[in-house]
Amino acid sequence: MTMDKSFNAGAAEARISAEWESAGAFAAGANASRTESFTVMIPPPNVTGSLHIGHAFNNTLQDILVRWHRMRGFDTLWQPGQDHAGIATQMVVERQMAERQEPNRCAIGRDAFVEKIWAWKQESGGTIMNQLKRLGASCDWSRNAFTMSGAPAAPAGEEGNFHDAVIRVFVDLYNKGIIYRGKRLVNWDPHFETAISDLEVENREVPGHMWHFKYPLAGGETYEYVERDEDGNVTLRETRDYISIATTRPETMLGDGAVAVHPDDPRYAPIVGKLCEIPVGPKEHRRLIPIITDEYPDPDFGSGAVKITGAHDFNDYGVATRNGIPLYSLMDTAGAMRADGLSYADSAAIATRAAGGEDVGDVSAVNLVPEELRGLDRFEARKRVVEAITAEGLAVTDAEGAPFVENKKIMQPFGDRSNVVIEPMLTDQWFVDTKRIVQPAIDAVRDGRTQILPEQHKKVYFHWLENIEPWTISRQLWWGHQIPVWYDEDGNQYCAPTEAEAQAQAPGKTLTRDPDVLDTWFSSGLWPIGTLGWPDDTPELRKYFPTDVLVTGFDIIFFWVARMMMMQLEIVKEAPFHTVYVHGLVRDEKGAKMSKSKGNVIDPLTLIDEYGADALRMTLTSMAAMGRDPKLGPRHVEAFRNFVTKIWNASRFAEMNQVRGGGPRPAPRHTVNRWIIGETARIRMATDEALSTYRFNDAANGLYAFVWGKVCDWYVEFSKPLFDGEFAQETRETMGWVLDQCYLMLHPVMPFVTEELWSLTGDRAGLLAHGNWPEYGAELIDADADREINWVISLIEEIRSARAQMGVPAGARLDLIVTEADKPSRDALSANAPLIGRLARVNPPQDGTAGKGMISVAAQGASFALPIGDVIDAEAETARLQKSLTKAEKDADGLRKRLDNPKFVQNAEPEVIEETRGKLTALDDDTTRLRTALAQLEAMR
RNA sequence: GGGUGAUUAGCUCAGUGGUAGAGCGCUUCGUUCACAUCGAAGAUGUCAGCGGUUCAAAUCCGUUAUCACCCA
Known part of the structure; x- marks a missing residue:
């Protein structure tokens, strides 16, 4: 049989893949000849995903490790699977329904919608798996896992333990008090109408405006406002009846609960504790809010005074809760101004009592949005508020009397999936009290049970874990693991794996289940044990857990790696892997990030x-x-x-x-x-x-x-x-x-x-x-063979180089005259004459002397002359030899200088000195030979 | 503002103390029976700047500049 001229990858790859598959070549334990296991968990791609270049990179590296270990006889498992990807999947299916002009999810209801997603998953969810096979990934495909397997609505073929594992962990952490429900400010995605975690928020710099408004002091009071430069000289002194506030979000002024200044700011010391008026809303119901002190305002930024809207800004939330300022919610779940609750007049009355120090209790029914703004989109409301204040003359003005509005770049939070501006919202959500489970994850890396490579990522890992915030795990979605908590009519919580068990805790009560689902990362955080059958005590779990190496990109160190560490350590008390190998991000040829909008995406397929x-x-x-x-x-x-x-x-x-x-x-x-x-x-x-x-x-x-x-x-x-x-x-x-x-x-x-x-x-x-x-x-x-062949190679290279430089026709066969040779080179020469002859295109070597019309060539311990005929250009040959000589002399000089330096001989390692001496000897030999050759050339002229 | 990383051949990048390498590109030559998706030979570098440590620095330290990313 004769082989083709080149490898036909297209035809062969499919055939070979099929052979591997039919042989079960990648099944867990295939080819094992020793007891040690080697386990790699694939970072589960989104079930909606298709193979991009980052996957190709990530999985190639994993496959190399896996194939290498399998060939070395380890009991190897590369566990594949997909992530159900809550928001992303729900988004894809909703979009598809919209394209087909089908009724939307609210119209068909939760059960029917979830059923649709399952149907979609069964139809399209295998795409990325097949693409990974094309890449050659040697996963044990028979064990393919899914983070929603075994969920109540899962159709046939989607059985599995993952849902049980997730629910089990939730109940366990709930019972330990590590999972709790609370009303807190969370990142809210107004498009998907769900809470999201900090990590799902992308802060981007976008062009924005900074407005400056006057908050008049209550009762027309005035004070001396004094500004000084660095040396304490007065640069401005005037009597003011207002405090100047800068904001990028005027619409939130409606919910202000206070104005804060820094306690050490002398400009505002005279008015701390007094009341000022929010310059928006119907004149007859203008609200008064207190001027308080807090460490948060930066005296050097803006006017140094900050409006405090506790329900719509994270920093303000901190200030408000520290100082007992009420949190007034202004927006609904879609990011429009609230239209529910009390009338503006009633609301303003309650808020005014609160500002006077009265405890007004729960303010969730208080709606401080004036009637004419209710129901408007937040950005439209912003426009109206600015117009109203400006019309009233309460905008700070510049020298020409025009309103002072700075155009500047501002950092704005966006949902990483929805791309809409995230709104901080005060809602009831479920949280993991991560501070209580974080320490073992820190310790495991600190004491080396888990190593992170490259090490620079350790710092980032520690920094994040040491400053960890509570993890918002509830999502107002339908696709995901529904939270296993039921409420009775009085709002009491019953957490249990099943409704029956919850009911048993609440005899005689009517229970309603919490409609929310869990963050996708809550389930993927259990990937290492969930894929191996936990909570059952399976043979796979015993054999392959803890796993060995996790190969991943730096972008999910927090999302995934840190959480897997925390969760596995909390649940099974073991670090899930001994090594985390963090690789980089594949960029385009110019180093730019690949993105659809730039059009520089490279498709691995x-x-x-x-x-x-x-x-x-x-x-x-x-x-x-x-x-x-x-x-x-x-x-x-x-x-x-x-x-x-x-x-x-x-x-x-x-x-x-x-x-x-x-x-x-x-x-x-x-x-x-x-x-x-x-x-x-x-x-x-x-x-x-x-x-x-x-x-x-x-x-x-x-x-x-x-x-x-x-x-x-x-x-x-x-x-x-x-x-x-x-x-x-x-x-x-x-x-x-x-x-x-x-x-x-x-x-x-x-x-x-x-x-x-x-x-x-x-x-x-x-x-x-x-x-x-x-x-x-x-x-x-074999050291002798090594030396000999390297000598032969260098001789061939010398001859080829000399020939090329002298313009000898490539096909010409030259005589090889040995003018000088020591014993080793003579042996090497005679043993390898046919090789040298063939590769350097020379005749068998013969002894002789250099003569007219010859070029000279040297190898370690030997000199040669090659007659190239009458056409030899003596000038060119002189130049060629001279060039080599100059370089050899220069190099030798450098080495000699080093060896002459007593400090070098004193301090350098003996091997280095020996090596340097050797090099110098060789160079000196070269120099001598080249000089001889040049002299001969000169003599023959 | 804080942190991390980068800066080496025309381009893209390796190189963690001993006088700089690869691939691509470029120049010249080549239909020698594996391969022109090839072979041979070549040219190209103040290793970003400055200062320091060392017998010795692309490599370690400090600093400046520029760029990138992460966090606020």
Whole structure:
């Protein structure tokens, strides 16, 4: 059989995938020959997702670790699965319903909607799994997990334990008091009408305005307002009957409960404790609020006075709760101004009593939105409020008397899914009191039970955990794990795994279940144990937990990694993995973040179609330097596609020379064969060293350089003359073995082409995916062979270089005259004459002297002359030799200077000194030879 | 404002104390029977600036500049 000229990735990949699958090659424990397990949990992609380049990168690295361990005989499990992705999935299905002009979710109701999502999941949820298979991911697909498996409405085929695990954990943490319900200010997404966690908020700088308004003092009171410069000199002194407030959100003025100033701010000291008037709302019901002190206002920012709207700003919320200021909610769940509750007049009356210090109790019915603004969108209300204040003359004005409005960049919170402005809202939500479970997660990393690589991410991890805030886990969505809490008519809570158990706690009461669902990350936080069958005590759980390595991007360290640490440590009291390898973000060729709006997104499937999965994987791996972002462009992938072709053709060459793989390691006599075996041992050690320290790029680039630079460039060329004669057989055996080693070591990075070559080049007992990873080492390195072959290589390079520089026609075969040679070079020369002759295009060496029309060439311990005919350009040859001489002399001078420095000899390590001496000797030899050659050239003129 | 990282060949990047490397690109040559998705030979660097530690600095420390990301 003759091999094709190149690897047809498109055709082969599908076929090989099918072979792996039908052989169950990736099943947990496949190819295991030892008891140690190796477990990797895939970061579950969203069930709505499709494979993007970040997934390709992330999963390539995991696959390398997994395949490497499987080949080494570990009991290996790579656990796949998908995340139900609450908001994202609900969004996708709602959008689809809208496109089909179907009734919306509210119209069809919760049960029908959830059923629709399940149907969608069963139809489209497998996309990313199939795409991962195209990448070559060797997950145990038979164990595919889903974070909603086993939920009450789950259809056939979606059975599983995940729902049980989630509910079990909720109930447990509830009973411990770690999960609680409370009214707090949370990030509210007005589009999805749900609370979201801090992490789901993206703060973006957007153009905005800063308005400056006057809050008149109550009863027309006045004070001396004095501003000073840094030296204390008075720069402004005037009598004011107001306090000046700057705000980017005028509509929230309606809910102000106070004005705060810094306690050390002398400008406002005279009026602290007095009342001022909010300059909005109907004149007859203007509200008065107190001027208080708090550490929060920055005296150097704006006017130094801050309006306090506790129900719509996180900083204000802190000030308000510290100072007993009521929290007045102004907006509804869609971000419109409230239209419910008491009339404005009644509300204002209550608020005024509160401002006077009276305890007015629950203010949730108080609606301080004036009737004419009720129901308006928050941004429309802002416009109206600004207009009204300006019309009334209470805007601070500039020198020309125009209202003073600063145009400036402001930081605004956006929902990461909805892209609408997040509104801080006062609502009842469920929280995890993370402070109570965070310490073990900190300790585990601090004492090294879990290591984070690269280490710089540890700092970020610690910083976040040490300042952790309560985690908002309730979501006002329908797709997700519904909170297992029921309420009776009096609002008492009953938390239990099932309604029946809750009912048993509340005999005779009518119970209603909390409609909210849990944050998606609450369930994915249980991924390591949930996928292995917990809460049941399964054999898988015992064997594969704790897992080994988590490979992930830095963007989900907080979302996911930290929470998995906290939750696993709280629930099963063990850290879920011993290593977290954090990789970078794949960027485009210019280093820009890929985004749809920039149009620079690179689709991994397109690259796979064009160049093959192996080329893409090899490219990503070669760029996976720890702590760095890979920058990917098609031309990089092309380079590695060429590499695939290269090893393919080396195999093809072997096949044409009756080389077969599958044999044992030979013990050859020829130097070339002994040399390449030693080089193979070197790359095996380097590859294992690189992989065990997660230096994926070193592994990939090392193998690339070995296969191309050592095997193809030299060994294959050296072997050609050996296929005739006494070394033919051992050369076939050696080449077969060396290529086998290449396939084995490259397989974790390039699984398809290596599997294909494995099956084409020998009679194999099994798949390469189950091949045995090599273990030999330095004992295979033959120092003599090494020295000899390196000498031969350098001689060939010297001759080629001299020929090219002197313009000798490439095809011309020259005589090789040995003008001087020591014993080792004479031996090396005679043993390898055919190799040198072929690769340098010279005739067999003969002794002689340099003469007219010759160029001179040197190797360690030997000098040669090559007659190139009458056409020799003596000038050019002089220049060539002179150039080499200058460089050699310069280098030698540098080394000599170092060796002459007594401090160097005194302080440097002995090996370094020895090495330097060696280099100098070699350079001095070169210099001598070059001088001789130049002198001869001169004499012959 | 706080933190982290980066700055090395024309481009994209490796290189954690011993006088700088790869891929791509570029120049010249080549239809030698594995491969033109190839081969051979070449050119290209004040390793961002300044200062320090050291026998020795791209590498360690300090500082400045520029860029990127994270957090407020």
